[in-house]
Every structure is written in C-alpha cells, then in structure tokens.
Amino acid sequence: xxxxxxxxxxxxxxxxxxxxxxxxxxxxxxxxxxxxxxxxxxxxxxxxxxxxxxxxxxxxxxxxxxxxxxxxxxxxxxxxxxxxxxxxxxxxxxxxxxxxxxxxxxxxxxxxxxxxxxxxxxxxxxxxxxxxxxxxxxxxxxxxxxxxxxxxxxxxxxxxxxxxxxxxxxxxxxxxxxxxxxxxxxxxxxxxxxxxxxxxxxxxxxxxxxxxxxxxxxxxxxxxxxxxxxxxxxxxxxxxxxxxxxxxxxx
Amino acid sequence: xxxxxxxxxxxxxxxxxxxxxxxxxxxxxxxxxxxxxxxxxxxxxxxxxxxxxxxxxxxxxxxxxxxxxxxxxxxxxxxxxxxxxxxxxxxxxxxxxxxxxxxxxxxxxxxxxxxxxxxxxxxxxxxxxxxxxxxxxxxxxxxxxxxxxxxxxxxxxxxxxxxxxxxxxxxxxxxxxxxxxxxxxxxxxxxxxxxxxxxxxxxxxxxxxxxxxxxxxxxxxxxxxxxxxxxxxxxxxxxxxxxxxxxxxxx
Numbered sequence: 059x060x061x062x063x064x065x066x067x068x069x070x071x072x073x074x075x076x077x078x079x080x081x082x083x084x085x086x087x088x089x090x091x092x093x094x095x096x097x098x099x100x101x102x103x104x105x106x107x108x109x110x111x112x113x114x115x116x117x118x119x120x121x122x123x124x125x126x127x128x129x130x131x132x133x134x135x136x137x138x139x140x141x142x143x144x145x146x147x148x149x150x151x152x153x154x155x156x157x158x159x160x161x162x163x164x165x166x167x168x169x170x171x172x173x174x175x176x177x178x179x180x181x182x183x184x185x186x187x188x189x190x191x192x193x194x195x196x197x198x199x200x201x202x203x204x205x206x207x208x209x210x211x212x213x214x215x216x217x218x219x220x221x222x223x224x225x226x227x228x229x230x231x232x233x234x235x236x237x238x239x240x241x242x243x244x245x246x247x248x249x250x251x252x253x254x255x256x257x258x259x260x261x262x263x264x265x266x267x268x269x270x271x272x273x274x275x276x277x278x279x280x281x282x283x284x285x286x287x288x289x290x291x292x293x294x295x296x297x298x299x300x301x302x303x304x305x306x307x308x309x
Numbered sequence: 310x311x312x313x314x315x316x317x318x319x320x321x322x323x324x325x326x327x328x329x330x331x332x333x334x335x336x337x338x339x340x341x342x343x344x345x346x347x348x349x350x351x352x353x354x355x356x357x358x359x360x361x362x363x364x365x366x367x368x369x370x371x372x373x374x375x376x377x378x379x380x381x382x383x384x385x386x387x388x389x390x391x392x393x394x395x396x397x398x399x400x401x402x403x404x405x406x407x408x409x410x411x412x413x414x415x416x417x418x419x420x421x422x423x424x425x426x427x428x429x430x431x432x433x434x435x436x437x438x439x440x441x442x443x444x445x446x447x448x449x450x451x452x453x454x455x456x457x458x459x460x461x462x463x464x465x466x467x468x469x470x471x472x473x474x475x476x477x478x479x480x481x482x483x484x485x486x487x488x489x490x491x492x493x494x495x496x497x498x499x500x501x502x503x504x505x506x507x508x509x510x511x512x513x514x515x516x517x518x519x520x521x522x523x524x525x526x527x528x529x530x531x532x533x534x535x536x537x538x539x540x541x542x543x544x545x546x547x548x549x550x551x552x553x554x555x556x557x558x559x560x
Contacts, residue, residue, distance in 0.1 A: 158539075195531070195533075234547070276547075280447045282446075288543065292540035296486050296544045
C-alpha cells in the first residue's frame with residue numbers, strides 16, 4: 059500500500075535514491091514527538107533543488123532522527139523570479155508578511171529600512187524559520203531566502219535594470235495595478251511596499267523617477283502594509299506569474 | 310487653520326450640518342482616554358450613507374461624549390457589490406479574514422458551515438467590531454455587514470442567479486483566476502472560500518454544477534484559507550472592482 063506522507067520537511071542536503079538524511083534537532087523533535095513518527099513512517103522531503111522525495115524514518119536517537127530517501131514524488135519546477143522588498147513592521151504583521159509571501163511564491167525577501175520605518179532591527183533567523191515552515195505547509199519545492207535587513211537606498215544603488223520594481227505608491231499616483239501588469243511577461247521582478255507611515259515625500263519622488271520603477275495603485279482604501287503585500291503579490295502571480303496556467307487536478 | 314482629523318469613527322446616526330452625535334461608551338472612551346481628545350478636537354465621522362464629515366467634540370460626560378458635524382469632507386461613493394462567503398477558521402485567522410476583507414472592500418461577510426468545517430460557532434458580534442475598526446482605519450465610507458453564520462446549502466438554495474459565485478476550487482479543477490475574471494464586468498459577485506480541510510468531494514462536485522458558479526484556481530501552491538481570501542478579493546478588485554480607476558493623488 060502506498061501511504062502518502064503526512065509530514066513534509068525542508069532539508070539542506072542532496073536528495074537521491076537511498077540518500078540518508080540526518081535531521082537537525084528541532085525537526086527530529088517535531089517528527090518524533092509532535093507527529094509521533096515511528097520507524098518506517100513516510101515523510102516527504104525537499105531541498106529546493108532535487109524536487110520532492112518520499113523518504114522513511116530509519117533510525118532515531120535521543121536527539122536526532124535519520125531518514126532514507128526512496129523515490130522522487132515531483133520534479134523540481136522553475137519558479138517565478140520575484141522578490142519582495144518590505145519595510146519591517148511590528149512582530150505580528152511581519153510574521154504574516156513572511157508567511158504569506160512564501161505561500162504566494164516569492165523567491166527572496168528583503169527587509170528594507172526607509173526614512174519612516176519605525177523598526178530598527180529585524181530578526182532574520184526568526185523570519186527564516188517562518189518562511190521554512192510556510193514552505194513545508196504550502197507544498198512549495200523551495201524556501202525563499204531572507205536577506206539581511208539594510209537600507210533601501212543601498213539596495214537600489216546596485217539594482218540590475220532588467221528587474222522591474224513594482225512600487226506600491228500609496229500616494230495615489232500609480233496606475234491601477236491590473237492596467238500596469240496587463241501584457242507584462244514574467245521576467246525578473248520585485249515588489250516594494252513601504253512602511254505603515256508611508257514613504258517620505260522626497261523618497262517617493264526619487265523612487266518614481268527610477269527607470270526600472272513602475273508605480274502602481276491598489277484602489278481607494280488605505281491598506282495596511284501586510285494587506286498590500288498579499289494583494290500585490292496575488293495580482294502579480296495571477297497576471298504575470300505561475301497562477302496563469304491551470305494547476306492540474308490534485309488528488 | 311484647517312486641521313484634518315486624526316480620529317475617524319463610524320456612527321449609526323444621520324450626518325448633516327449641525328447634527329449632534331452622541332457617542333456610545335466604548336467610542337467615547339477611545340476618543341477621550343486613548344486619543345486624549347479635548348473640547349474642540351476635530352473628528353471624522355461616517356455612517357455608510359452620508360459620506361464623511363468633519364465634526365468636533367462639544368461636550369463630555371463621565372461615560373459619554375457629544376460631537377457636532379460641521380461640514381462634509383467626502384460624498385458617499387458607490388461601492389462594489391461583493392460578498393465573501395467563508396468557512397469559519399480558528400480565531401487568529403478568522404480575525405485576519407474579517408479585517409482584510411473589510412480593507413479590500415467587501416460589502417457583506419457570510420460565515421458558512423460546510424461538511425468539513427471544524428468550527429461550529431461564530432461570534433458575529435466580535436467580527437462586527439473587527440469590521441468596524443478596520444473600516445475606520447482604512448478610510449472606507451461604509452462597514453461591511455457580518456451575517457449570522459449558517460449552512461452553505463441554505464444560502465445557496467435561495468441564491469439570486471444574477472450574482473456570480475467565484476468558487477475557490479482547491480481541487481485544482483478551476484480556471485486560472487486572471488483568465489476567469491478577464492473581461493468580466495463588476496456586477497453582483499460573491500467569493501466562496503472553503504475550510505482548511507477543503508470541501509467534501511460530493512460538495513465540491515455539486516458546487517461546480519451550479520449555473521452561477523465560476524470555479525477558479527490560485528496557482529500551484531496550497532494556500533491557507535486567509536491567504537486565499539485576500540488573494541481572490543485582491544484579484545477581483547484589481548480586475549473587476551474599484552481598483553480599476555486611478556484613486557487620485559492623496560494629500
């Protein structure tokens with residue numbers, strides 16, 4: 059009988075037939091003590107490179123667990139090259155941003171400091187753990203990277219001009235997002251969402267002048283930063299990204 | 310000098326020049342003790358019918374506060390006739406659904422029980438308070454209604470056929486959402502999002518057969534219910550709703 063795995067884990071090691079996989083302590087704890095896995099329990103594994111694999115638990119110790127990969131379940135698929143640049147917000151909402159951006163298929167997350175950003179520190183490790191857990195849950199084949207937080211200016215100074223920057227222009231000057239995205243192809247792109255207090259006027263003026271920037275508007279209501287992130291990513295994926303093709307019937 | 314109000318409140322009374330407005334106790338507490346308003350402090354008011362008004366605080370008492378409306382700031386605008394039907398989920402995520410749906414311009418929220426809905430009770434009053442607060446924050450001119458929770462079957466039995474039902478088909482059988490929404494006008498619509506466990510197969514088959522149902526897909530990843538709600542509403546507003554027109558430069 060073919061039992062489909064109930065647990066899905068990201069592991070940072072190569073996956074191939076017969077490859078042994080030693081879990082780090084927190085994953086072993088989750089598998090053994092939260093999910094109550096036993097020797098032989100099937101587990102799905104992915105590493106961002108080798109697709110998804112069916113593995114089974116072969117050994118446990120006081121602090122660890124070892125799995126062996128049996129067969130490939132899915133091939134690695136190309137994913138949209140879509141970055142999210144966001145001004146860090148307070149804890150509950152930054153967690154929502156990272157979780158949702160992962161579900162919505164972002165490839166890299168950049169916490170960026172703007173003039174009016176209230177937060178001055180970001181715990182990137184915590185955000186990486188949230189992204190990994192969200193990737194495990196949403197059946198992604200990769201985990202987005204979480205970059206070290208830094209000033210927006212510096213990131214834009216080294217920008218590659220072929221990556222379009224979709225700027226959420228809360229000043230109301232942007233084109234309606236569906237109009238701006240219509241007919242666009244899915245090349246490298248980034249979405250930039252400012253802080254809850256908005257961009258400084260001079261900062262917004264400078265952003266609008268960037269040759270690679272595309273200022274867009276999200277309607278007449280004021281959206282919170284986390285809502286704006288999810289809204290813009292959804293519109294992008296629906297119109298330019300990997301939601302354009304039917305996803306196929308799931309079992 | 311014209312001071313723009315920092316506080317914005319929904320009140321359920323008519324608004325006109327010189328109209329007195331007595332605040333109920335919790336709003337009075339918020340205005341006086343959280344926002345530290347004093348006699349003369351400007352406050353923005355809306356009631357879902359008469360647009361937005363500038364008012365000022367004219368009297369306070371131990372448990373209340375009275376305002377007088379001075380002048381209209383914005384005319385009432387027509388809003389999309391867009392319902393959200395959603396299977397209730399656990400507390401943190403149902404709060405997110407109501408807050409975000411309000412920001413995204415839903416006109417009515419219907420908590421609906423499906424076969425696999427884990428929750429059996431909904432606190433509609435709490436959800437109404439969340440919707441009102443979100444409406445006050447996002448500068449909406451209305452508060453969406455929160456209907457009494459009930460079975461999905463019953464709601465669909467009395468459905469008016471001219472209201473399109475956009476069904477989030479997590480089974481993977483739906484058309485890509487941008488393709489399904491392209492060229493649609495913004496007539497009466499509803500978006501239906503199932504429970505975290507998904508619809509029952511027989512239930513989903515029956516939904517797909519409804520003449521007014523339009524099954525759509527949201528890409529290859531599994532979205533949580535709250536993510537799916539925000540994603541679908543955003544795509545609808547961007548392509549069929551009130552995000553299609555430029556929102557105008559905000560001061």
